[in-house]
Amino acid sequence: MSAFEAFLSTPGMLGVFAQDAVVQAMLDFEAALAEAQAAEGVIATAAVVPIRRACALDQVDAAAIVAASGRAGSLAIPLVKQLTEAVRRLDAEAATQVHWGATSQDVIDTAMVLCTRRALGMVEHELAALEQALWRLAERHAGAPVLARTLMQPASVTSFGFKLVQWMAPLARARQRLRAAGEAALQLQLGGAVGTLAVMGDRGPAVARRMAVTLGLPAPAGSWHTQRDDWVRLGAEVGVLCGSLGKIARDWSLMAQGEVGELAEPSGAGRGGSSAMPHKRNPVAAMVALASALRAPQRVAALLQAMPQEQERGLGNWQAELAEWAGLWAAAHGAVAALAEAAAGLEVDPARMRRNILALHGLVSAEAASMRLAEVVGKPKAQALLEQLSRRCVAEGVLLAGLVKQAVADDAALAAAVTPQEIDTLFDPDHAAAHARARAAEAFERLRAQT
């Protein structure tokens, strides 16, 4: 494997789709097939024990299977050959019953389903950890006023809790949709040569139902050799998750900049240092998540490109899809695990958030002030006034609140309606964050109800 794949994923997830795991899952398919067929009378009952015994990783040479797969055009052909040999060593008669009536794609697709079930569990596990860590940040810092920034410019004041909601709500949706997409996609594949289960005669559907039970998968409505829509939907859902994680990472990377300093990823042994610059603490979890958010969309695109598979089995596109699949999960797990770990130790600096607001001299409250004065003098006049005062505030480096107070004092109508205290309140970060806090509180309740 490329050294840089490991860097952006996790050993756990790389193991899920590694040679040994895929070969073992293929063997699990073959064992379940033999059992189901014996139970339905398709093959001899005596064949089950030797086949099941041979369906173990130490009975075959996984590396040799993979090495032979390129010329064979499939992992299944060398695997079936080796497995047949392994069974023959135990029971020559049973060897004739191996892989009966199944096709390469049956064993490969089902193996991928089994591996993917594990992958999904692992992603869900880290997702829950990330959500938990963000809840803990909410407990401590939800109320803190912080700059909202639009188009990468300071815009107005919001609350840190409102930002948390923006990160967490998509994660809660991802959790639900991943589960639903997994249920639809993680189905047994069993169709025989061309999807019709013809060789098993009338007993094909019953064999499939038994296998599904053994492997803990839903009973399939039919084969899906070249109907990849539910499978690709699950992939797209993983892509959406990477996008939502990337959004969190983008925000962290911006808030962690030296000039902003509103949060920092945890430091620690071997974490985020620099080979040339001793003072640096790099946002490495954000880095991993951003890399995943860049790579995952291309893998989803590849899955979609692969959908127009030819007739009863695709040439090139099915195989490309299989190879892209693992990379997608590797990216997702790398991202969610990195963010979960960092979120648990994320350093949030509410004081710096407040200083960043104040450093803008009140400009971010210009809209609120304009709205308040508009109640007295109308929107056009209020807006024109605030625009003029904002320009002075920038040019002279003075506080906008002071300029507004002066302008109000200079205008009889305004002076009669708006007090200096009210103006101070308008420019107070805590006041400015009040609506954000209210919205966030409602959202937290909704999120809690979904957990």
Added chain:
Amino acid sequence: MSAFEAFLSTPGMLGVFAQDAVVQAMLDFEAALAEAQAAEGVIATAAVVPIRRACALDQVDAAAIVAASGRAGSLAIPLVKQLTEAVRRLDAEAATQVHWGATSQDVIDTAMVLCTRRALGMVEHELAALEQALWRLAERHAGAPVLARTLMQPASVTSFGFKLVQWMAPLARARQRLRAAGEAALQLQLGGAVGTLAVMGDRGPAVARRMAVTLGLPAPAGSWHTQRDDWVRLGAEVGVLCGSLGKIARDWSLMAQGEVGELAEPSGAGRGGSSAMPHKRNPVAAMVALASALRAPQRVAALLQAMPQEQERGLGNWQAELAEWAGLWAAAHGAVAALAEAAAGLEVDPARMRRNILALHGLVSAEAASMRLAEVVGKPKAQALLEQLSRRCVAEGVLLAGLVKQAVADDAALAAAVTPQEIDTLFDPDHAAAHARARAAEAFERLRAQT
């Protein structure tokens, strides 16, 4: 618009996201906003009539709005400016109430939601037409034996109905998932400057609820300025649909080849001719669908790439997403409309299907024959025999059935168990298609239940 976009889409869908339609949808937002705000006491009731009256396409210059949008950084800024002027011409006081407390993204995203609702309806309409046309083909030709082909090589015999099921089942799923994804994604956007509805005070949520009712959209749980997951999920669903349509088109294009001739797109005035070759009838519907299946994945990838939007409003990525969106729907509608029209007149040639099976001299029944003989002599011996006979069949150009009969006659055990009539049956296309027909019949029942 590029001349080649029109070529691969439909005038109807290109109109849905065209300048005038988007501007009108933005005006619909502004009118609904004013009404809701007046009802909640945020703006003066007297402003509603003039604002609603000005919210018509003939009151603004849509082309000028689009032309100014690049420098402005948003379509909304020049629109609000023009609308304010239009209202002022009717009522100067009301002009001060326009777009109160909303932000550019509110009006733009909601306008896109409104346009997308129309787009979704149009896609669903053609999808239903395509499904209907395929049902009609099933009524006439479901039972016809036809070659199944895997890795683009003849594999075995299936039924045309089984192929139809492979095309139709993903369409039925697409219909359901598009509806669900649309319900989740097609929500009002209303958050004000940074998503918190701060300017509208406590009345913000009530304004949003009223607007949602007016516009016929679900009441939103909150703003989703930079939480694009549900929106992108809808886009991914459209991408999956394009993939499923591309699979149909790929199959048609292969079955329509001159050397295969199992089906043909309808001919007709101006349809699929060649400027240089008078005898050609090109599969132009398949062409459009294949082009869409190639383009749509890249648009989905762009939507996913755009997800890590910065803080409270993205810089570049939100805008890129908006621009990619229309292209995705254009591709999807072009594809489904082309296939629906062609499916209604698709020429299916069951006789040619049968000839193509017979031209293989029985090779595609080798597996079935091998399985039958295996019951007598065991799988290894049966397979070896059939492999040898298949080689002779190819080398000598003789019928495999004859070779098998001879081999059975030459082997006492086989001769005792397998009759020549049984062998003929094994090589009969109708017999070979029997299991496919059974599987297809079950599937048609499931599909009918979902309609």
Added chain:
Amino acid sequence: MSAFEAFLSTPGMLGVFAQDAVVQAMLDFEAALAEAQAAEGVIATAAVVPIRRACALDQVDAAAIVAASGRAGSLAIPLVKQLTEAVRRLDAEAATQVHWGATSQDVIDTAMVLCTRRALGMVEHELAALEQALWRLAERHAGAPVLARTLMQPASVTSFGFKLVQWMAPLARARQRLRAAGEAALQLQLGGAVGTLAVMGDRGPAVARRMAVTLGLPAPAGSWHTQRDDWVRLGAEVGVLCGSLGKIARDWSLMAQGEVGELAEPSGAGRGGSSAMPHKRNPVAAMVALASALRAPQRVAALLQAMPQEQERGLGNWQAELAEWAGLWAAAHGAVAALAEAAAGLEVDPARMRRNILALHGLVSAEAASMRLAEVVGKPKAQALLEQLSRRCVAEGVLLAGLVKQAVADDAALAAAVTPQEIDTLFDPDHAAAHARARAAEAFERLRAQT
């Protein structure tokens, strides 16, 4: 066209691939074909004048051609039909000579080549303007010390000129490579029905050479109906340009943040305001370039995906490629034009750059200090010392220079070798920028030599 395509491109470039322009270019092909064929004796000389006269936009109905193209499967078929009618109105005999021996793809590909030649010229024009504007910034601000930032964290001091070089060098390369790629790709397409020019007999190559001269294109070595490599290389080059522009835009957007403030896009009528926040000045040119840098890669991917075109003319993939092409150029021209305009008025704030350096209390000079002390006490000891002092600098908010001076004074060996003045120099931004200035000066010379 979608309202958001216009927003991210330019009217000029959208016009280049619009319906009228493509149809006119197709007519230019037909006129040149007739002239060349008459000169070579393939068609009657008398046919040239009426054909040339009919090859004008007002002689055909471009909208009707595009409208008919979907069902026809090609723009060329309805165009040839209309053109033949138009010629017939002038001269019935000449009408029989129209489009003689050419195929749809000949006229469409050549028309796209002619349009693309204009597009390339327009991109080169704006690219030159952008480079000019950056040269002017270099004249004024090349020497200014500014923070270098790695992984979005302050890293060290560089010069603004060094940043300019990083922006400009890729543009100079883009200019050269675009030209070379254009020369290879912008070739006449003329192959007849299947690429062999069979219908024109032995005169085919001579006709092609004459047409190439008329249209100002290189003489082609042969047809390239399904050999799209040089064409796609040009597209990839446009994609690389968008990436290099995106890098500039990314840097601008980061340096223009409120908390950084090192540069700002120009303000001006209708430029980058906010509908809700009067004080904002949004980096709208960076926005357009970032959107292009996100969209263009997916269009390049589509071009590459389209390359495996079937046999002598692709089904779906050629058509998809044509449709993606225009979008790529639209994105590129939108980006380069926006950056060129903004660069001409870019506000650079060297004082703020210096303040941002100083705000880090000397941390960014830690590496330089460590290296200097290492000469006396060795690297490990020097690094350990600086790490410890850096931590104190951060924790106590004091200047690192002071801490270093104290440490040097406290250590006899260091005190003997390093003076306080030397330490002050190490921490002086101008000194820290010296090497960056030297590297940038060399680079500017290389760039000037390439202009």
Added chain:
Amino acid sequence: MSAFEAFLSTPGMLGVFAQDAVVQAMLDFEAALAEAQAAEGVIATAAVVPIRRACALDQVDAAAIVAASGRAGSLAIPLVKQLTEAVRRLDAEAATQVHWGATSQDVIDTAMVLCTRRALGMVEHELAALEQALWRLAERHAGAPVLARTLMQPASVTSFGFKLVQWMAPLARARQRLRAAGEAALQLQLGGAVGTLAVMGDRGPAVARRMAVTLGLPAPAGSWHTQRDDWVRLGAEVGVLCGSLGKIARDWSLMAQGEVGELAEPSGAGRGGSSAMPHKRNPVAAMVALASALRAPQRVAALLQAMPQEQERGLGNWQAELAEWAGLWAAAHGAVAALAEAAAGLEVDPARMRRNILALHGLVSAEAASMRLAEVVGKPKAQALLEQLSRRCVAEGVLLAGLVKQAVADDAALAAAVTPQEIDTLFDPDHAAAHARARAAEAFERLRAQT
């Protein structure tokens, strides 16, 4: 590594970017750095021998380096740490000189350059083998008439040599462009912390020049930490190669279909069989190349998406680019090696090609016949006649040549000008292929000149 990556690539290429190879290349960088710095007096000469001795794979734990890289945010940090330890075991003083003044990206990018140089050589090697194999096919079969097919429909007659040219010309261009792109991209990376080589003082550029000589790389004009254009151009060139290989594979897969049978991939032990169907011979080389042509475009898109790297070192995008890079080369080498092997044994069936032409009853010569008759009766009349006769030919299943002869005999003007022998000639596949042969012969000469 995912089991399916191996399946679609080659062990050789997977090794090029594997953990050990990348770590060794990083160590080669560190050794060359020390040597160059000692020669320039930046570090002590005595440090060179121990550093070089420690720069061997058995001196470090490559797996541990990769395992630590995720948290560290870079492969270089744990490598430098381990290397420093390894040197310290040999010479404590020398350990202080390791990696002096370089940055993580210097060692990583240069290591990738060194690995990529090997990768490029391997791709060029297989490309030459593929071209050779195609030349051998040309020697034997260039003249064979074969159907040209457009939009997947039979169009006209061409020669197999003309098809070979369409496959080979893009390969010859790919060879030249890959070399040129490699020369531009495969440069030393040496910039120090922020690209300015500041720590090495004035000797930085000289150190870089010496290192370039040692490593056999061109002397770099400067660092390219965030200027990835030339690097991405090389990647795009690999993507274009995959597209051109995919076009060959697409054609093979279509020509190898059972109903077409014009060519077949070689059979052989373990090659392209089917687990369920003994008679099948699958086009597995085409399968691998088609999979690569589907996957590579998405990797190129990822490289382009990664280009807008932040300031002096990207966060997430640089790392994503590194990880995508290896996959691109794996895809390309898998494809070219598979096609080269298969081309060497490709079975071409000129007799079947001729039969496929004849099976169309002369329809593909309709254009040629129309053109000949047009010389006598004008194009419109000739076309109308041929269209009518073509319809009869299809409807009645008779030879078009006979119908044309009859029509000529029935028309005095035609009968006087066109002899039956001439008509037979027009419908003779060898005659129909003549122009294709002439064009191909010219092209083969041009190709030979480029070898």
